[in-house]
Amino acid sequence: MDGGIGLPVTRRDAPGKVSGDAQYAADFPHAGCAYAALTTSSIARGRIVRIDTAQAERAAGVQMVLTHRSLNEGLGEETFAMKGGHMQSSFLPLTSDEVHYAGQIVSLVIADTQEQAEAASRLIAIDYDAQPASASMDDGDRVEKPLESKSIDVGNANAALAISPVTIDATYVTPAQHHNPIELYATSAEWREGRLLVHVPSQWVMGTRMGLATIFGIPAEDVHVECPYVGGGFGGKATILPHTVLIAMAARRLGRAVKLVVPREAMFTVGSFRPATRSRVRLAAERDGTITAVSHEQAGQSATIDHVSFAVTEVTARMYASPNIRVRESTVATDVNTPGFQRAPAEAPGFFGFECAVDELAVALGMDPVALRTKNEPARDPVGNLAWSSRKLTECFARGAELFGWSRRTPEPGSMVAEDGALIGYGCATACYPSASGPSAARIRYSADGVCIVSLSAHDLGTGAYTVMGQIAAEVLGVPNHLVRVQLGDSTLPSGIIAGGSVTTSSSGSAVHVTALAVRDALLRAAGGGELVDGFVVSPDGSRRPATEVLAECTSGFIEETGVWKPDSISDKQMQNGLAGGMAFSSALGKYATYSFGAQFAEVRVDPLLRTVRVHRMVGVFDCGRIINPRTARSNLAGGMIWGASFALLEETQIDRKRARFANTDLAGYHFSTNADIGEVVVEMLDGSDTLANPIGTKGVGEIGIVGMPAAIANAVYHATGVRVRKTPIQVEDLLV
């Protein structure tokens, strides 16, 4: 068996991507296609009082100019994804003269060529009535709105904080950040006899299909969304971006295919982003390190057009054993495009402050940070007293410390110096991510030629779904790897789940598993009984024959089954909605508390004079349940850790506060890690199947890698320099003190 579960099978999508055969959304040809260019608002809030499109309409090749004046389509109601719909925002540009944020789409020019569309879009003249606006949650007039429903109180944290001998009270901030995948947002849309074909980079083709069907008032079957490959998603491609609706509408009006590729600058405002956060963390402990109170209050940046919150405190409240826990969430509305999902949306920023505070507590106690965390490991969920489906965080820390060489650490800041004089810092942090799952379907065809085709409309964000879905089928059916084919990212296939929330393998992988079992059972029925062992049917009498021989005897020459899987906590009704393209997830808190865990370590080297910080090496040890493919899982986790380093030291969408807009809207101004910024990255995954989570025993891998890294690095910077930086990115000037 060279292609089953647990093997480091190489990526099925790799040859196509390397050779250029793989077609990304914007690569699909559409006969007679016209091209679109966007104009976006130069003000952040107010009204369009005049928009003159006459010159643009007369320009060479122009077919159509859409503005708020021309859009009167009578579109169907579709809501914001975080309110049960599919849209990235509840506001659809071009539906009114109002401007809610800088960079909002205010017109769309369609022409015969891309160049003509762009040239004409520059001829549109717009006058605005601009109102005062703010894009920063720190601007004075911004009101913080508490989210009562997100509060958690166990015991009395305030009382414990008042009487405990050792306490920490600190506030940490993280800035707005943008996903910036290599593959730009794009949409091609074409109508054929009332049916809509869309190519769009998508983490959710079924949701996109359902949403577009609602908007255009047509049956879901009449919408075909195709996206076999995603060139980086990170959450930004999980929902329907408004321009996709506008392009589909333009194509319908023109009676011609239309394609838009969003330029990099507009990527910052026509989609979503990771909002800024402010966290106040208070911790209390006895002198022996027993934590007596955990209090975490987080405020997150939201938008005036959409109330969005990413409540990390549901997770941080469950990290350590404490008799007293108090968490609060609030939002601060700003005049920006709607914030959205970005890898570990709540956890990546929220764990920065929380895990820095735990480090500060260790310093205050004079205790080793690993020992402090291990001492306060909770036997059960400290909020709801649920049993963990699995939680091996202590083992993660023990193994991580060993791999990292944590015992070499001398606790005094600045006490470790490299041969070249650089200050060495060692830091660590806990990582955690909820492990949810949702309903999914899959189809498997196993043919007499030995080929096994696995088909479902799940997605591979480049992280391994093409590979692992095949491995799960291969494991059950005993099919060699070179005979496995996997089809994903097409809404005509059986319904896969959204590629979000780290749910793909647990959900769609479980669907592939039950479907493979159904194929196996059908095969054995056809063979008149027996067992399937390594691709051979073994009869009760001990005789063996290849499964392909049995398949050849089937009239059709193959066996095909379609199977569905859902978590127990999802009702049949929720399942039907989920399979149709609605959002249907289990909670991580069901009968058990189900989370992925990790222990993350960083070594930084700080120049003693220049105070530049280098990430010398990172170690992450994870408890993510059963690992279907150690190669792709490792890459996924390492990618998250690299992003975590980027988060700690480089990433910030700067805000021009006077003009209330994002300032560094290109890849020259928006900094993130490149190869030269990253030293050694070591990833290990603990063995162990979490069969309480789902039948294949997996927990989420996709997002946890980033979660603890920013704090581990900040804690390492403190250890190197003695300077506690409570914000990201940590920059040279923060250390010049």
Ligand code: MOS
């Ligand atoms: Mo992920 S941020 O849930 O797409």
